[in-house]
Amino acid sequence: MQAIAEIVKKHKQEHVLRFIDELKPMQRSELLRQLEQIDFAELDRLIAEYVMKTPEIRIPEDLEPAPFFPLKPRDDEQKKRYAEAAVLGEKLLRGGKVAVLTVAGGQGTRLGFDAPKGTFPITPVKGKSLFQYFAESITRAGIKYETELTWYIMTSKLNNEATRDFFEKHNYFGLDPENVIFFTQGTMPAIDYNGKLLLAEKNSLALAPDGHGGTLLALRRSGCLDRMKFDGVEYISYFQVDNPLVSVVNPLFIGLHAMAESDMSAIMLAKTGPFEKLGNFCISNNKLMIIEYSDLPDELAKARNRDGSLKFIAGSPAIHVLNRKFVAELTKTGSLQLPWHRADKKIKYVNGEGKIITPETPNGVKLESFIFDALQLAGKTMLLEADRKEEFAPTKNKTGVDSVESCREMLIDRDAGRLERAGVKVPRTADGRTAVKIEISPLAVIDDEDARSHCKSENIVEISSSRESFYLT
Numbered sequence: 001m002q003a004i005a006e007i008v009k010k011h012k013q014e015h016v017l018r019f020i021d022e023l024k025p026m027q028r029s030e031l032l033r034q035l036e037q038i039d040f041a042e043l044d045r046l047i048a049e050y051v052m053k054t055p056e057i058r059i060p061e062d063l064e065p066a067p068f069f070p071l072k073p074r075d076d077e078q079k080k081r082y083a084e085a086a087v088l089g090e091k092l093l094r095g096g097k098v099a100v101l102t103v104a105g106g107q108g109t110r111l112g113f114d115a116p117k118g119t120f121p122i123t124p125v126k127g128k129s130l131f132q133y134f135a136e137s138i139t140r141a142g143i144k145y146e147t148e149l150t151w152y153i154m155t156s157k158l159n160n161e162a163t164r165d166f167f168e169k170h171n172y173f174g175l176d177p178e179n180v181i182f183f184t185q186g187t188m189p190a191i192d193y194n195g196k197l198l199l200a201e202k203n204s205l206a207l208a209p210d211g212h213g214g215t216l217l218a219l220r221r222s223g224c225l226d227r228m229k230f231d232g233v234e235y236i237s238y239f240q241v242d243n244p245l246v247s248v249v250n251p252l253f254i255g256l257h258a259m260a261e262s263d264m265s266a267i268m269l270a271k272t273g274p275f276e277k278l279g280n281f282c283i284s285n286n287k288l289m290i291i292e293y294s295d296l297p298d299e300l301a302k303a304r305n306r307d308g309s310l311k312f313i314a315g316s317p318a319i320h321v322l323n324r325k326f327v328a329e330l331t332k333t334g335s336l337q338l339p340w341h342r343a344d345k346k347i348k349y350v351n352g353e354g355k356i357i358t359p360e361t362p363n364g365v366k367l368e369s370f371i372f373d374a375l376q377l378a379g380k381t382m383l384l385e386a387d388r389k390e391e392f393a394p395t396k397n398k399t400g401v402d403s404v405e406s407c408r409e410m411l412i413d414r415d416a417g418r419l420e421r422a423g424v425k426v427p428r429t430a431d432g433r434t435a436v437k438i439e440i441s442p443l444a445v446i447d448d449e450d451a452r453s454h455c456k457s458e459n460i461v462e463i464s465s466s467r468e469s470f471y472l473t
């Protein structure tokens, strides 16, 4: 206690012990444990660099748009490569070389849902949760590729218990609990605009998850990398918990990644406009990197090619394949310095009088690292274009853009399209929208090939327009 008191005093953070005499022994040790974990010299540096000033974003002068493999192969040679890659990807899946990783440690503040985001009921007809939807896709992929896929789910200290309870309550949605591995990311203390650590309670600092960049170190610290190695896993299929449209494993993407001997690959989408809120894939100094939408200078964002298309067209939906060995190499010393990104947030805190204050406007800073910053540390990278309608429906907000509503509509559209491509007649309104709420269970169908064979064997040829909804299972 004495030692900690001296350290916090030395670093001008002694206010965090303001209520120590009121605390019960257990509460006291909780706070002291949190403080012991902080590297105060590093904290001073971060406060000076990221909190007391807004860090300057330096845009490299040699910034160029990143090259990518297009959605449809451009020529015969590429066509051949894609076909080989799809076969290789499938082989790697069948050989147990791929694990699935979902990052679900975020706080989901924009959605304003009082539980882990993955538990949010998202599907349009059955109201399946995001976790259930992924679990069913993973089950189907396991059957299709005759393999047992292990699913790694990153939680944070704030939502780990609730996430695990949800899976327990729902019997892991039919998955073998041995193959669902939860691991917890690190935290960073929140800091107010005066450079002071905030207390969330009298016995606890305000701690926030350290960003999805925390995945890499958390994989090592939790022993997940060891388990992957033991299981013979070489490739990690990575996606975010709020995107139910994603292919949980994508043979073409995995195959192209492996053929390119890439360390870390990414899916890209053609941006809908210059200022769409997606990170921009760029190249600087021969390295693939993402420049956040807010940081890309306007003239670059608006720059066009001769054919009128955006020069910086490649936006990031945060879908990656990472080599297990690349993650192991990056984290081998037990630490990893990805750059920090500052986020100004409304942070609930205990004031000097011991009252909990819920601020109306941002009152402090949270620091996060981003997984895409690892792209610059990779030897080789690979970028593949995907069709947004097939791969990306983020659930960030309650309504409007990237919302629950838009996500449900996209799920319906994707499934309707799949049925149509399988030869099923789907009722549409005069303006071309799907007239019936459609949902396909991922237990039955995860791609067009599944849709074709399933509709054929179930003899599904038309969906009646008199129905309100249609659920295919």
Ligand code: UTP
Pocket: 103, 104, 105, 106, 107, 108, 109, 110, 111, 117, 154, 156, 185, 209, 210, 211, 212, 214, 239, 240, 241, 242, 368, 396
């Ligand atoms: P977002 O950046 O959208 O953040 O996360 P969020 O916390 O979910 O939502 P807001 O910004 O508070 O509204 C993108 C993905 O990264 C995960 C999230 O769970 C989501 O899958 N993530 C984010 C983590 O796993 N850990 C983090 O520290 C941050």
